[in-house]
Amino acid sequence: MQRQTPQRKAIEAAFHSAARPLSPQEILDAARKDVPALNLATVYRTLKRMVDDREIHPVELPGEAARYELQSAAEYHHHHFRCGKCRAVFDLKGCVNGLKKLLPSGFRMTGHDIILYGLCKTCRT
Amino acid sequence: MQRQTPQRKAIEAAFHSAARPLSPQEILDAARKDVPALNLATVYRTLKRMVDDREIHPVELPGEAARYELQSAAEYHHHHFRCGKCRAVFDLKGCVNGLKKLLPSGFRMTGHDIILYGLCKTCRT
DNA sequence: ATTCGTGCAAAGACTTTGCATAAAT
DNA sequence: ATTTATGCAAAGTCTTTGCACGAAT
Numbered sequence: 001m002q003r004q005t006p007q008r009k010a011i012e013a014a015f016h017s018a019a020r021p022l023s024p025q026e027i028l029d030a031a032r033k034d035v036p037a038l039n040l041a042t043v044y045r046t047l048k049r050m051v052d053d054r055e056i057h058p059v060e061l062p063g064e065a066a067r068y069e070l071q072s073a074a075e076y077h078h079h080h081f082r083c084g085k086c087r088a089v090f091d092l093k094g095c096v097n098g099l100k101k102l103l104p105s106g107f108r109m110t111g112h113d114i115i116l117y118g119l120c121k122t123c124r125t
Numbered sequence: 126m127q128r129q130t131p132q133r134k135a136i137e138a139a140f141h142s143a144a145r146p147l148s149p150q151e152i153l154d155a156a157r158k159d160v161p162a163l164n165l166a167t168v169y170r171t172l173k174r175m176v177d178d179r180e181i182h183p184v185e186l187p188g189e190a191a192r193y194e195l196q197s198a199a200e201y202h203h204h205h206f207r208c209g210k211c212r213a214v215f216d217l218k219g220c221v222n223g224l225k226k227l228l229p230s231g232f233r234m235t236g237h238d239i240i241l242y243g244l245c246k247t248c249r250t
Numbered sequence: 251a252t253t254c255g256t257g258c259a260a261a262g263a264c265t266t267t268g269c270a271t272a273a274a275t
Numbered sequence: 276a277t278t279t280a281t282g283c284a285a286a287g288t289c290t291t292t293g294c295a296c297g298a299a300t
Contacts, residue, residue: 002254002255003253003254003255003298003299003300004299004300005254005255005256005298005299006298007255007256008255024289024290025289037256037257038256038257039256039257039258040289040290041256041257041258041259041290041291041292042255042256042257044289044290044291045255045256045291045292046255048291049255058188060187060188061187062185062186062187062238062240063183063185063191065289065290066188079227081227081228081229081232081234084235090229090232092227092228092229093227094226094227095227096221096222096223096224096226096227097221097223098221098222098223099221099239099241101219101221102204102206102217102218102219102220102221102239102241103206103217103241103243104206104215104217104246105246106245106246106249107206107215107243107244107245107246107249108243108244108249109206109241109242109243110209110242110243110244111241111242111243112239112240112241112242113187113238113239113240113242114224114227114237114238114239115187115237115238116224116227116228116234116236116237117234117235117236117237117238118228118232118233118234118235118236119232119233119235120231120232121229121230121231121232124231124232124233127279127280128273128274128275128278128279128280129274129275130273130274130279130280130281131273132280132281133280149264149265150264162281162282163281163282164281164282164283165264165265166265166266166267166281166282166283166284167280167281167282169264169265169266170266170267170280170281171280173266174280190264190265251300252299252300253298253299253300254297254298254299254300255296255297255298255299256295256296256297256298257294257295257296257297258293258294258295258296259292259293259294260291260292260293260294261290261291261292261293262289262290262291262292263288263289263290263291264287264288264289264290265286265287265288265289266285266286266287266288267284267285267286267287268283268284268285268286269282269283269284269285270281270282270283271280271281271282271283272279272280272281272282273278273279273280273281274277274278274279274280275276275277275278275279
C-alpha cells in the first residue's frame with residue numbers, strides 16, 4: 001500500500017500543471033515550490049513507484065535522459081516534438097502510414113518511435 | 126593534422142568489420158584484439174575526433190548510450206531498427222511521407238528520427 | 251506500533267579531463 | 276625536436292542505494 005505524502009502530492013501536482021514530459025530535475029524544481037526540502041533521490045524513487053502504479057509513463061528521446069508524462073497522455077498513441085532552442089518536449093497527435101515498408105524482409109515489427117525536431121511556436125519568432 | 130596510431134587503426138578496423146552501429150564498449154572489446162592495452166578513455170577521445178573528421182556519425186536511440194557508425198552508412202538518409210531480443214541495431218532504408226502533418230501549427234520542423242522495434246530475422250525464429 | 255517514505259551521503263555506471271609519458275611526424 | 280595521442284587516475288554527471296529518522300496509517 002502506498003502512502004499519501006506531501007512529496008508525492010507535490011510531484012503529482014508538477015505533472016498536472018506541466019502537461020508535457022518532464023525530466024527528474026524539472027520535476028524537482030517544480031515540486032520544490034510546494035516542498036522546498038524535497039530531495040532528488042526522492043524524486044527518482046517516487047517516479048519509479050508511479051511508473052509501477054501506471055500513473056506515469058517514461059518518455060525516452062535519443063541521446064537524452066528519460067522524461068516522464070502522465071499515463072493519461074500515454075493512453076492514446078502519440079509521438080514527440082523536441083524544440084532545439086528551449087529544449088522542451090511536446091506531445092504530437094496522430095501517426096503516419098507506411099512504416100512497415102521500411103522493414104527488411106524477415107523482420108517483425110512490434111512498435112515504433114517517431115521524434116520530430118525543430119523550433120516550437122514560441123522559439124520560432 | 127591527425128596521427129596514424131595503432132589505436133586509431135584498430136578502432137577503424139572494428140567499425141569496418143562490424144557494419145552496424147557500435148557502442149564505445151563494443152568498440153573497445155573489438156579493438157583490443159589488435160591493441161590489448163587500449164584504454165576506454167582513448168576510445169572516447171578517438172570517437173570524438175572521428176566525429177569531428179566526419180569519419181563516423183553518432184546513432185542515438187531512446188534510453189540508450191550513443192553508438193557510432195561509419196559516415197558512409199550515414200551518407201544516405203536512413204533510420205534504425207532495434208531487435209528486442211539480441212539488442213542489436215540495424216540500418217533501414219527509406220523513409221515515410223506525412224510527417225509534417227503531425228506538426229502543431231506554428232511549429233517548424235527541421236528533422237526527424239524514426240526507430241522501429243521488434244525482432245530481427247535471426248531472433249524471429 | 252508498525253510500516254513505508256524521506257533526506258542525506260555514499261556508491262555505481264558512464265563519460266570526460268589533467269597530467270606525465272610515449273609515439274608519430 | 277616538436278607536436279599530438281595514450282594510459283592512468285581523478286573528477287564530473289546522472290541515477291541508485293544503504294541507513295537512520297520521521298511521517299503516515
